[in-house]
Amino acid sequence: DGGITQSPKYLFRKEGQNVTLSCEQNLNHDAMYWYRQDPGQGLRLIYYSQIVNDFQKGDIAEGYSVSREKKESFPLTVTSAQKNPTAFYLCASSDWNNEQFFGPGTRLTVL
Amino acid sequence: QKEVEQNSGPLSVPEGAIASLNCTYSDRGSQSFFWYRQYSGKSPELIMSIYSNGDKEDGRFTAQLNKASQYVSLLIRDSQPSDSATYLCAVSSGNTPLVFGKGTRLSVIA
Numbered sequence: 001d002g003g004i005t006q007s008p009k010y011l012f013r014k015e016g017q018n019v020t021l022s023c024e025q026n027l028n029h030d031a032m033y034w035y036r037q038d039p040g041q042g043l044r045l046i047y048y049s050q051i052v053n054d055f056q057k058g059d060i061a062e063g064y065s066v067s068r069e070k071k072e073s074f075p076l077t078v079t080s081a082q083k084n085p086t087a088f089y090l091c092a093s094s095d096w097n098n099e100q101f102f103g104p105g106t107r108l109t110v111l
Numbered sequence: 112q113k114e115v116e117q118n119s120g121p122l123s124v125p126e127g128a129i130a131s132l133n134c135t136y137s138d139r140g141s142q143s144f145f146w147y148r149q150y151s152g153k154s155p156e157l158i159m160s161i162y163s164n165g166d167k168e169d170g171r172f173t174a175q176l177n178k179a180s181q182y183v184s185l186l187i188r189d190s191q192p193s194d195s196a197t198y199l200c201a202v203s204s205g206n207t208p209l210v211f212g213k214g215t216r217l218s219v220i221a
Contacts, residue, residue, distance in 0.1 A: 033208060042213035043155075043199070050206070058208065090154055098143050098203045102154040 134200030
């Protein structure tokens with residue numbers, strides 16, 4: 001099956017801890033994205049990558065980091081510098097026509 | 112700052128009626144327009160793409176685009192309770208990330 005997978009589905013973080021969210025796609029898409037969604041709110045872009053070994057900051061990059069070493073993978077690290085990380089994190093990918101497809105999401109909670 | 116505006120709702124329609132969801136955007140250079148459906152607690156699902164002025168139909172869904180008025184809409188015919196969700200409008204200007212509206216919550220009453 002072609003698609004986007006995210007893991008874990010639920011993640012709990014202690015104060016001061018870094019955590020990494022996984023995103024993998026087998027759609028052969030060049031571009032990948034990370035969004036954050038807070039309850040009752042819209043999507044906010046954290047980082048995006050249009051090609052391997054290159055990525056750009058989105059609107060709310062502070063406290064987050066990413067890497068794009070492989071076309072299929074775009075992991076997101078939530079660092080201790082992110083003071084309010086509790087949210088629903090969504091990964092997406094797109095091809096040349098900019099149709100974005102989303103993974104199932106990771107729900108992160110700070111304990 | 113590129114913006115996409117949607118009425119947050121909730122928009123309530125009776126079962127079997129037509130639901131009309133509207134979206135306006137600020138960037139005149141926008142080229143691609145998308146509608147996503149998001150059920151509570153789930154990720155957004157792409158339901159319609161439209162790239163040129165006019166109507167595009169897919170089953171019970173019709174997307175309408177008017178670039179002169181910077182307006183895109185989604186019509187859902189014969190609305191069902193299973194259509195109850197938040198609908199996100201997204202707009203693209205060439206090779207840049209999509210700009211999403213905050214969504215309109217639709218409630219279809221049986």
